[in-house]
Amino acid sequence: MGHIPVLLSAILEYAVLDDNSIVFDATIGAAGHCIAILEKYKDKRIKYYGLDRDFEMLELSKNKLSGYENVVLIHNKYENIGEEIEKRNLEEKIDFCLFDLGVSSVHLDTAERGFSFRFDAPLDMRLDRSENLTAANIVNNYSAEELADIFYQFGEERLSRCIARKIIEYRKTKKIESTQELADIVKAVYPISRNNQERRIHPATRVFQALRIAVNGELIKLAQSLKTAAASLKKNGRLAVISFHSLEDRIVKNTFKKLAENKIANNEKEKCEFKILTKKPICAKDEEIEINNRARSAKLRVLEKIG
Ligand SMILES: C[S@@+](CC[C@H](N)C(=O)[O-])C[C@H]1O[C@@H](n2cnc3c(N)ncnc32)[C@H](O)[C@@H]1O
Known part of the structure; x- marks a missing residue:
């Protein structure tokens, strides 16, 4: 739609x-x-x-x-x-x-733009594709502290430090290239919550929001x-x-x-x-x-x- x-x-x-x-x-x-x-x-x-x-x-x-x-x-x-x-x-x-x-639904529904973990696509998230900084650049190159700050400040993600550490650990074996890879890393950090409020949204939602804000300097x-x-x-x-x-x-x-x-x-x-x-x-x-x-x-x- x-x-x-x-x-x-x-x-x-x-x-x-x-x-x-x-x-x-x-x-x-x-x-x-x-x-x-x-x-x-x-x-x-x-x-x-x-x-x-x-x-x-x-x-x-x-x-x-x-x-x-x-x-x-x-x-x-x-x-x-x-x-x-x-x-x-x-x-x-x-x-x-x-x-x-x-972003518009068109962004979220276009897999190749990399805004959504609903599809497996390259981690892009640029609103203006003529610019250089992508979400993949950030997750593969920023320090654990920088990543945690992004997740905390722009996503209000309470597990920001654990997620950042997990990303650094994963990076030692291979580059994080796709939305699905990142969503799985985040999901693995998240305990299965009994809390309805937490279960209402996918665990990667806040991290994806935070990265989008960081990529586009929103x-x-x-x-x-x-x-x-x-x-x-x-x-x-x-x-x-x-x-x-x-x-x-x-x-x-x-x-x-x-x-x-x-x-x-x-x-x-x-x-x-x-x-x-x-x-x-x-x-x-x-x-x-x-x-x-x-x-x-x-x-x-x-x-x-x-x-
Ligand atoms: C929620 S959509 C707007 C939808 C629109 N009101 C409609 O009814 O179709 C937000 C739009 O803002 C654009 N956008 C995001 N950040 C922007 C910025 N800093 N400057 C200009 N446009 C921006 C996005 O590319 C996107 O197309």
Whole structure:
């Protein structure tokens, strides 16, 4: 199955647009949210900018969007959102900006991308395949301490040290090349748990998440990217962010809080004022989770520029 956009009805509710509104989608992915927004406002002339770090996702959305006008696709990281906005003179002109973080189902379901232990494939995990660092590079070359730190910090993996030691031991006999090899190493460290909470997810889930974050340098500049996006909104413009794990959500929550408290000089010359529209993050209802398991961990937070 393709990618199903998460929390779509909430996104459509918060994206209040009019004639000539400008949308900046910092993670267009498979264009799911994009097409739903363009369809909802098909009688308005919406200008839609869609950025993605993964060229292959852009190719996919380009095909899906062939019947739509006024869509501009941009290959870049959202860490560089400021330069893309400046290049197009979009400062303080954006009505709705969306960050739907992480990877898409297309990534997880494409075996050769190496994001999932559901398939046996080379350990890759690069969002941008023109970059050099892969998950295999990390697991085969980093020290036990470096690996344990990655698993602990980015995966909140409580057995991080044991898993790192097991990897080093395994490496002495052979290189770790595939997703299955790594998943088996992690699984062997994990005791068979009686705890339901633990059994709900595969033991390698956290290690795979941590490696993906490390390979792609996720989280490093997320706060700064959100500040830049917030500063680029028009008055009453909104910034919506969907996160998929607690590390991401913490960054989103704290950045929004600081912006709303005006603690960040987001633009030294003109200070902007913001209001948080979602006191608590919006989560998927059971009906959505039933048809799209990815939605179970999704959290949406929305910020509005008020002045
Ligand atoms: C959850 S998917 C987005 C799905 C999209 N909203 C849809 O409905 O089809 C996340 C997308 O963000 C992209 N991505 C991840 N990190 C990125 C970054 N730093 N800069 C730009 N795009 C990024 C991924 O390549 C992926 O396509």
